[in-house]
Structures are given as C-alpha cells and as structure tokens.
Amino acid sequence: MxxxxxxxxxxxxxxxxxxVKVVRTEGNFVKLGIEAPPDVPVHRQExxxxxxxxxxAALTSGRPTARPPTASKPxxxxxxxxxxxxxxxxxx
Amino acid sequence: MxxxxxxxxxxxPVKSENIISIPMGLLGFEQVKKYVxxxxxxxxxxxxxxxxxxxxxxxxxxxPASVVPNYNPDIPQADVDALGIKNPADAxxxxxxxxxxxxSTVNLKGPIVINRTTLVGKQCIPVNAASFALQQPINSLPVxx
Numbered sequence: 001m002x003x004x005x006x007x008x009x010x011x012x013x014x015x016x017x018x019x020v021k022v023v024r025t026e027g028n029f030v031k032l033g034i035e036a037p038p039d040v041p042v043h044r045q046e047x048x049x050x051x052x053x054x055x056x057a058a059l060t061s062g063r064p065t066a067r068p069p070t071a072s073k074p075x076x077x078x079x080x081x082x083x084x085x086x087x088x089x090x091x092x
Numbered sequence: 093m094x095x096x097x098x099x100x101x102x103x104x105p106v107k108s109e110n111i112i113s114i115p116m117g118l119l120g121f122e123q124v125k126k127y128v129x130x131x132x133x134x135x136x137x138x139x140x141x142x143x144x145x146x147x148x149x150x151x152x153x154x155x156p157a158s159v160v161p162n163y164n165p166d167i168p169q170a171d172v173d174a175l176g177i178k179n180p181a182d183a184x185x186x187x188x189x190x191x192x193x194x195x196s197t198v199n200l201k202g203p204i205v206i207n208r209t210t211l212v213g214k215q216c217i218p219v220n221a222a223s224f225a226l227q228q229p230i231n232s233l234p235v236x237x
Contacts (some may be wrong), residue, residue: 040170043217051202051217052120054226058190058199059121061148 095113111144113212118151118188119202126181129153129186138189143203153186156200159230165203165218175214190227200224 005011012020018040021033034042112198125143137158142150144145156163165185177183187198201221206213218224 040168043197043221047201047217048119050226051199051215054190054199054202055118055120055151055188055215058151058188060150060191064211 110222111211112141112206112213114204118189118204118215126219138187141186143206152191152196153204154189154230155185156187156198156203157185159187159198160200160228163200163224165200165216165222165224166220167203167205167216167218171205171214171216175205175212176210177205182208182219186215189230196230197225197227198230199226200228203225 005013006022008022008025010022014020017037018034019035021035022030023033024031036042110128110130111116112129114125114127116122119122124143124145127141127150128144129139129141131139138152138154139145140150141153156165186204186206187200188202188204190199201224202215202217204213205216
C-alpha cells in the first residue's frame, strides 16, 4: 500500500485521471472528494463488504427443492405437493 | 420454515454450455471460478448456480427483471468492456437470492453479469448501487405451478 501524507486541500492523482482530494478533516473524520470518469465505480468499502457478507449468507448447501420463495400460502392439505420429487425421465 | 432439501439427481446434465466462468470469483468466494447454471421448468424463474467442483454448494439466482420491476443497474463501463458485452442483449444478468422460507430476498447491489456468448461473468457493483437494496424482499411472484 502506498501511504502518502496530505494536508487539507492537497490532492492525489491515480492513473492520471482519478483525483482524490482531502476536503476537510475533523478529529478522526476525513472528508474526501473523488473526481473520476463516470465509468469508474467509486464506493465506500462497506459496500464491497456487505455484498461479500450477503454472498456468504446466501450460499446454499444442497440444491433447494423446486419451490420458489413466494409469499403464497402454504399448500393446503388436500392439494398435491408442487415440488416434483419423482425424478422424471433423464435423471442420470 | 426453510424448505431446503437435497435434490434428486440434477435435472439438467452438466454440459459445457451450462458452465459459467467467473474469473474474479464472487465477492467472498474469489477462489471459485467455475460454476454450472442449472434449472428446471418448475422452478422458473429461479436457477441454481452450482459450484462446478463442489456440486453440493451454490447459489439460488434469478434474473432480477423477473422479480423486481424497473431495475436499472448502471453497470460500470470497465466491467462491460472487460466482459466483451456490446449491448444489453448480449448479457445475462442474475441476482443472488438468499432463501429464507417465505421471506427470501434478492441482492440488487451486486448483480452477476454474464456474456451470453462466452459465458464469462463477473459480479459487478452498479454505479448507482446506493439506490438499490442489498436484501430486496421477493413477494408477489408468479407462482410456478
């Protein structure tokens, strides 16, 4: 990691086209301004982190049955289950 | 009540045309680069993105347009170019579903964008990610019979 010291209002240039400016500091808090082309995504690290956590929570072991997660009422007792549990032809 | 059970044998055989490469991996799963996309008519629009080397693990995914109206992620141009996507019709977009019984949610902040021809994909963070939910509830789905 490249560590640079800057004073308020000083800039860092990345790849010749992304500018990071120190706008203000107040105690532990730093306000940064980022100038970047529109095609360059800039996000707080928390966004990356929360997507990562969400992926981890979504990981499923064992393929879920054929029952899409809907808000519909559970199958009534008289009805046949909708999940096709019998392997139809072609099961390896 | 979670209704996750081990499935009967795969509904679709693993074929090269179902294999998706994600060279950078999904966030948090960077080591896993190959998946196979499986589905069954009864599960539509949901699909199962299974790890190629670990068939017991994967993600329930769904094309977000099937469950969320007016979803308009602005995928970074660098990602679009890296995937060789020239227009929206070239892309398959899948969002990861977190299955929680009747309260499942879909991640709109990190869609998986796949080039339909090369089957190479990436989990992208849209430029307008802040306007989408990480856990968008899915309800009022057209119920598969």
